[in-house]
Amino acid sequence: MLSHILGFPSIGSERELKFALEDFWAGKKSLTELEKTAEKLKLESFRIQKEAGLSYVTTGDFSFYDRMLDTTLMLGMLPRRYTFNNLSKMESYFAMARGDALRNFQALPMKKWFNTNYHYIVPEPDVKFRQEPDFTQLTSGVVLAIKHRYRPKAALIGPATFLALSNPVWIKNKWELMDELAEIYCAAIKHLPAECSFIQIEEPILSTEMEKEAWLSFIPAHRKIKDAASDRKLMLTTYFGDPLLNATPIYDSGYDVIHLDMTSLKHDLKDYISELPAHMSVSAGVVNGRNIWKTDMDKAKGILDMLSNKLGEDRVLCASSCSLLHCPADIRNEHKLDEKLKNKMAFAVQKCYEVASLPTHKAAETDFSTSTSAVRTEITSDRSPYAIRKTIQAEKLNLPLLPTTTIGSFPQTQQIRSLRRKLKNGEINEDAYESAIKQEIYANIQHQLKLGIDVLVHGEPERNDMAEYFGENLDGFCFLENGWVQSFGSRCVKPPVIYGDVKRTKPITLKWTKYAASLTDKPMKAILTGPVTIAKWSFMREDMPQETVWEQIAIALREESLELEEAGIPIIQIDEPAFVEAMPLDKNIQEQYFDDAVRCFRLITSALKDSTQVHTHMCYSEFDSIMPHIKRLDADVISIEAGRSGMGVLNSFKRNGYESGIGAGLYDIHSSRIPTATELSVSIERILRYISAEQVWINPDCGLKTRGWGETLSALQNMVTAAILMRGRIEKNDEKAIG
Ligand code: GLN
Ligand code: ZN
Numbered sequence: 001m002l003s004h005i006l007g008f009p010s011i012g013s014e015r016e017l018k019f020a021l022e023d024f025w026a027g028k029k030s031l032t033e034l035e036k037t038a039e040k041l042k043l044e045s046f047r048i049q050k051e052a053g054l055s056y057v058t059t060g061d062f063s064f065y066d067r068m069l070d071t072t073l074m075l076g077m078l079p080r081r082y083t084f085n086n087l088s089k090m091e092s093y094f095a096m097a098r099g100d101a102l103r104n105f106q107a108l109p110m111k112k113w114f115n116t117n118y119h120y121i122v123p124e125p126d127v128k129f130r131q132e133p134d135f136t137q138l139t140s141g142v143v144l145a146i147k148h149r150y151r152p153k154a155a156l157i158g159p160a161t162f163l164a165l166s167n168p169v170w171i172k173n174k175w176e177l178m179d180e181l182a183e184i185y186c187a188a189i190k191h192l193p194a195e196c197s198f199i200q201i202e203e204p205i206l207s208t209e210m211e212k213e214a215w216l217s218f219i220p221a222h223r224k225i226k227d228a229a230s231d232r233k234l235m236l237t238t239y240f241g242d243p244l245l246n247a248t249p250i251y252d253s254g255y256d257v258i259h260l261d262m263t264s265l266k267h268d269l270k271d272y273i274s275e276l277p278a279h280m281s282v283s284a285g286v287v288n289g290r291n292i293w294k295t296d297m298d299k300a301k302g303i304l305d306m307l308s309n310k311l312g313e314d315r316v317l318c319a320s321s322c323s324l325l326h327c328p329a330d331i332r333n334e335h336k337l338d339e340k341l342k343n344k345m346a347f348a349v350q351k352c353y354e355v356a357s358l359p360t361h362k363a364a365e366t367d368f369s370t371s372t373s374a375v376r377t378e379i380t381s382d383r384s385p386y387a388i389r390k391t392i393q394a395e396k397l398n399l400p401l402l403p404t405t406t407i408g409s410f411p412q413t414q415q416i417r418s419l420r421r422k423l424k425n426g427e428i429n430e431d432a433y434e435s436a437i438k439q440e441i442y443a444n445i446q447h448q449l450k451l452g453i454d455v456l457v458h459g460e461p462e463r464n465d466m467a468e469y470f471g472e473n474l475d476g477f478c479f480l481e482n483g484w485v486q487s488f489g490s491r492c493v494k495p496p497v498i499y500g501d502v503k504r505t506k507p508i509t510l511k512w513t514k515y516a517a518s519l520t521d522k523p524m525k526a527i528l529t530g531p532v533t534i535a536k537w538s539f540m541r542e543d544m545p546q547e548t549v550w551e552q553i554a555i556a557l558r559e560e561s562l563e564l565e566e567a568g569i570p571i572i573q574i575d576e577p578a579f580v581e582a583m584p585l586d587k588n589i590q591e592q593y594f595d596d597a598v599r600c601f602r603l604i605t606s607a608l609k610d611s612t613q614v615h616t617h618m619c620y621s622e623f624d625s626i627m628p629h630i631k632r633l634d635a636d637v638i639s640i641e642a643g644r645s646g647m648g649v650l651n652s653f654k655r656n657g658y659e660s661g662i663g664a665g666l667y668d669i670h671s672s673r674i675p676t677a678t679e680l681s682v683s684i685e686r687i688l689r690y691i692s693a694e695q696v697w698i699n700p701d702c703g704l705k706t707r708g709w710g711e712t713l714s715a716l717q718n719m720v721t722a723a724i725l726m727r728g729r730i731e732k733n734d735e736k737a738i739g
Helices: 016-025 031-052 067-075 080-086 089-098 136-147 159-164 174-191 212-228 243-252 269-275 297-311 348-360 386-397 414-424 430-451 468-472 510-518 531-536 546-566 587-605 624-633 650-655 677-690 709-738
Strands: 002-004 057-059 110-112 119-121 152-157 198-202 233-237 257-261 281-287 316-320 475-478 485-488 491-493 497-503 525-529 571-575 613-618 637-640 661-664
Touching: 002 348, 016 031, 031 057, 031 136, 031 348, 057 136, 067 089, 067 119, 067 136, 067 152, 067 159, 067 174, 080 089, 119 485, 136 152, 136 174, 159 174, 159 212, 174 212, 212 233, 212 243, 243 269, 257 269, 257 316, 269 297, 281 297, 281 348, 297 316, 297 348, 316 348, 386 613, 414 430, 430 510, 430 709, 468 525, 497 546, 510 546, 525 546, 531 546, 531 587, 546 571, 546 587, 571 587, 587 624, 624 650, 650 661, 650 677, 677 709
Parallel strands: 002 316, 057 152, 152 198, 198 233, 233 257, 257 281, 281 316, 525 571, 571 613, 613 637, 637 661
Antiparallel strands: 110 119, 475 497, 485 491
């Protein structure tokens, strides 16, 4: 049985690529030096795969920045503006990725890659401006592998996925481009050295509900590609979801192999095999490429055996579920972990060994039952309906029309970061740290008072990261020393690990919020990160359904909320920026997902008094399809991202009869531009076209932690000015109406 992985992390076990890139961008390293690092990393990944015993080494998975961007280059579909001034290919490439301040180019936008935390660059093919396709990147990996006597497999992102995630310009129906793309893929394949006999075409879009046009163009395009491959083996590769919905295009593609992500399959595997064309093999992604735990080898082998029995062993390949890009490099770099825990983990290097050894693994008898069924905590709620809560809260909070607030964080200065570093290194003790953080909180409150903001926050100076901070203060989490995973480009994150039952053994945010509240008579808003977001931004345990883990986190947050309420904090905000990105790709299970996510949110809030106002925040601006679930959260106020749609997002709220408070993000905190008060007043006017003044809250569209103080204060000042201006206008109009 052959074995392979779908891809290896590019970044390097010591983040070599990150540092090389950053040196190159800073002008401290030449392109040749950067390329040398890249070659070393590629060879290192080949060596690991070969030594582990895999049948192929994967090429084409390495990227200087992002593979969608590489594909843009391969296809010769760069937006025109990045090719001016005789920029070299590499200059254009990094200009698309990062912008170019000198020449005043903005970067292309980034989006999350399916339901992962990896961000890809959103291509913008310009159909009126095409360049020659460029296969250098693709072939160079294959050539390098051959030169060093490895057996290469070439990996490419497929045309349907590329198009589905792109924003082509000058064309109405982007799927008309499929045929042309297919031609280029044919040329690319013909370009590959003959020694490359196995090609991986990645179409994760098959795991989602595809547009009709995508469906229609899929089969002809892939048939064409298959023809061009002649006797090379082509693998149609899906991952992150269950592609059964799209079985027809898969079976009709003519491809030789279909790769299935066994960790995401929801349907019975037998449903796939019963219809599988006789010429097709199955690459079984049994080793989870997105997590850090060792594989249950018996169970994985059980799946391989079952497939072998049905199809014959020569029609089965053993693989990782997806690229190993999504997990850290090597467990051997962890020196501080508890040995017992470390023994349960496998990172990219170890996963190569698992995949390679599974075909000959002798499985013990296993039953296929996945995990224990969980105890479900039912919501016990005395909380009245919104209409009643609204009156009680209005009386208690006594807020003006169009109340102003912020999303939670204030600038995380270098000074705050260095405080945390010093605490970690033992240069300062807990007491010194605490009093320094309190000083920051004190300053945040003074700023907000001076600005005249109505609902205050403490500013989150104690939090390194909104998910990690909660992990650090709850039982059941541990932290890796070198568990870096690429987030985008040279940026890496080190997600917390949930390994055990999550429990709250001590207050988390209470001390800071209480201190902040003691400094003012204005209402204080406590900020918590919600269970779905904490879990989504962590590595999850696998021995328990995810909704049980959410529930454990929710119960911990409920305890925290009750103590905040008891301490007199009148408003509690639960941030769920991952509410939508955590949604499964498979339509059939999305309803269940939302049921669980909503239930966990309400598990936190249901115990609170009517007089305690519940806010939620989501960095999201397309609500149409999820509106029913947003309503079910039953929050008193929701703050959202709105600028990108020019407030158009509020249409969803209007159409759906959303009654509670809405803070439509008034300005984009991702930009350092300071919006003027006039501009912001116009935005408020626009908001008022959709929702009534009584519902409107005035706030930026996300936390301010990445901004500097100067811009933050100016922008907030203009925001408050605009709110006061509009408030005055509305009140005057009301008087007129009455008088
Ligand atoms: N409360 C968080 C902050 O202000 C929310 C961040 C987010 O939504 N990503 O930073
Ligand atoms: Zn946000």
